[in-house]
Amino acid sequence: MTNRLFDASVAPAAVPEADARGPWAYLWWLVRIRPWPLVLSAVLGTVWMVPLALVPLVIGRAIDEAGRGAGQGGLYLWSLTALGLGVLQAVAGAGLIQAAVSAEAHALSYTHRVLVRQVVRLGATLRGKARSGDVAASAAADVESIGNAFEVVGRTIGAVFAAVLVAVALTATSPVLGLAVLIGVPAAVLGIGPLLRPLQERDEAQREHMGVATSQAGDIVAGLRILRGIGGEAGFAERFRRTSQEVRRAGESAGRMEAWLQAAGVLLPGLVTVGIVWLGARLALQGSITAGELVAFYGASAFLTLPVSTATEAAETLSLAKVAAGRVCTLLRLTPAVTPPVHPQPLPPGPPALTDPYTGVTAEAGRLTVVTAPTDRTGELADRLTFPPVAGDGTPAVLLGGVPLDRVDPAELRSRVLRSGPADALFSGTLREELTGRTDRSPEELDRALHAADAADVVEALPEGLDTRVDEGGRTFSGGQRQRLVLARALLAAPDVLVLEDPTSSVDAHTEARVVERVAALRAGRTTVVFSDSPLWHGVADREIRLGADRVPGSTDRSAGVPS
Structure with a gap:
């Protein structure tokens, strides 16, 4: 039964009106209405990442304690410290998973609910305002992309905090190496930036083709009996094959750009690690740093590939989320053909004429x-x-x-x-x-x-x-x-x-x-x-x-x- 009116009785009353002015405004609205899962995810992400960053430094200190021949007490102490950091990381990791999934579920749930509410508001007029494929894609792919962005936030904040902590610790040990880290890691992250815009454009193109293909598929399924009756089944199947090939080509184009992004996320931090290890080895040969500090520098530089790769993942995920949020906002900005009256008049009782x-x-x-x-x-x-x-x-x-x-x-x-x-x-x-x-x-x-x-x-x-x-x-x-x-x-x-x-x-x-x-x-x-x-x-x-x-x-x- 068709409907073009908004029924407030079926609206998700607990969900306030979404901010649909733009994709970033919508994502920030999701953060504002329920920030605690995201805050908890960020805290636990930091607690999970910091022990991983400190372990190389602790191991390096243990090596230096053993090399001094001052007894086993210091070695045991630092070994137990490394063990404690491992336990803390395990506990924080378990909590991080739950908090990240909770943040993701919040974004998924609220986006689904505002979309359903908007579909109810538009009713039958939705057909004339948006393609059915766009609505289906938003309810599936776009919502999932937004949820993925909320899942990665906690790990990203923890990675940034841990990278800063490692840079400070390395600078305190060796200003030269610390400076190399402070310059090299941000440069590796910034080197990924030029790839984000092309990836976003290709994702938008793929999303557009997917909407067209979904609409065509729905039309064919709905009218299959009629198509068979008039002999148009083969013609429409060929039309859908052409459309699906366009989706495939758009997906391959986006996939190539995503592969370049992933490759840059491995190559650039790898170059930073190689440079830091080379510089650290020269300082160790010169006696400027100890063997334990060299091991700590190597472990820390290897650890820094994790924050960079996490930042790469976050950049890619947020790029996809921006595209998805833009699509959601497009649907949310549609207005029904009829708006409820400000001062409604009641109907008379009984069957009216x-x-x-x-x-x-x-x-x-x-x-x-x-x-x-x-x-x-x-x-x-x-x-x-x-x-x-x-x-x-x-x-x-x-x-x-x-x-x-x-x-x-x-x-x-x-x-x-x-x-x-x-x-x-x-x-x-x-x-x-x-x-x-x-x-x-x-x-x-x-x-x-x-x-x-x-x-x-x-x-x-x-x-x-x-x-x-x-x-x-x-x-x-x-x-x-x-x-x-x-x-x-x-x-x-x-x-x-x-x-x-x-x-x-x-x-x-x-x-x-x-x-x-x-x-x-x-x-x-x-x-x-x-x-x-x-x-x-x-x-x-x-x-x-x-x-x-x-x-x-x-x-x-x-x-x-x-x-x-």
């Missing part, structure tokens, strides 16, 4: 009205009767119980008025969950709705009845079965006003006859509008309305027996 001053369609309260209109206009007319007009379209709003639709609170409108048409889909889950939606429907009400839609035989043929899981889109059902189940879902909702668009177009005449009689009986006393040119529907109608292409209606009121 529908009056459209633009087309002249009037559905009286508690009666069944059948409207015949040009096929290409039924969707537009059904939209008019159930949704407020888009601002600036120049047409007056439909009156529901005398209240203009654009003055009605969206939540109340959704609970009182329901439109069901051929575009409605069946979602994944058990058939019982799919049909009931809400939990306050009794088994008797469900049976009556299935009986009225003549769908009881569909349920009986399923291996587990109502507990059978429905495939995405209800692909395992035929067109007629799917239409009857969708109709049963609409009837079970029991709205005060039900607008049906061609509800029996995919069933045979005998089934349609049963559905028509049963729906008319079940909906007695409630306002029902059916768009159909079937004589069977006209046979049970309380009121018939015929609309021409020029939108000038002619109607016959059966109860009055005179033209209305």
Whole structure:
């Protein structure tokens, strides 16, 4: 059942409005609303990385203590210190994993929730504002990229702090070597910078191609039966193959740049390590530093490859997260075609009447009205009767119980008025969950709705009845079965006003006859509008309305027996 309105009752109320001004603003918003997992991750990342940085220095000191021949006490002391650092690193590492995963889960969860809330707000208008592939890619790949960025932050902060600590310690031991570290390590990190912009551009190109491919794949799957019927299956398959090759080429281009980035992350710090070891060896030969200090310098310089590689990973991850956050912000900045009124008017109790001053369609309260209109206009007319007009379209709003639709609170409108048409889909889950939606429907009400839609035989043929899981889109059902189940879902909702668009177009005449009689009986006393040119529907109608292409209606009121 389509929807273009925002229902505040289903919004994640605990999540504030996201800052969608830009990718960095959005990522900073994620940090602000729940900073503690990220702070804890940074603290534990530092506690985990610092012992790893100090171990070479401790080992070097132990070697010097042993070389002086001053006894075993100093050697034991420094050995125990190295052991203690190892234990501390192990404990901090276990906590870091949990904190990093918590920060990642926070970013994933909140991004998913704001995306779902935005999709609910946009409703059916989303189709005209964004490709389905873009939405699917944001809900999968983009959300994952943002989560990865939050996972790496703790380790990166710890790596930076440990690198600074090592540089200070080395400078205190040998100013020459310390200066080499202070210059070499930042230079290695900065040397990676020129590769980030090309990587980001290629990631954006790949993401764009992925969105197109996902949209095409969804269209093909949804229309596979039609494509087979018109012989277009091979043509669309070839079109998708070409698109998938574009995705592959874009992915290979991004992968090559990522490989260069990874190679630079190994080469540049490796050169720094080689230079520091060479310089340290010369200082050791000159007697400027001891053998233990040389070992400490070598171990420290080897350790410094870890902060550089971590910084490389962080730069790459943040680059991908920036692209992903930009895509998310693009979706979040979309606005619904209709905005809720500032001061909504309540609807009168009971089944209200529908009056459209633009087309002249009037559905009286508690009666069944059948409207015949040009096929290409039924969707537009059904939209008019159930949704407020888009601002600036120049047409007056439909009156529901005398209240203009654009003055009605969206939540109340959704609970009182329901439109069901051929575009409605069946979602994944058990058939019982799919049909009931809400939990306050009794088994008797469900049976009556299935009986009225003549769908009881569909349920009986399923291996587990109502507990059978429905495939995405209800692909395992035929067109007629799917239409009857969708109709049963609409009837079970029991709205005060039900607008049906061609509800029996995919069933045979005998089934349609049963559905028509049963729906008319079940909906007695409630306002029902059916768009159909079937004589069977006209046979049970309380009121018939015929609309021409020029939108000038002619109607016959059966109860009055005179033209209305």
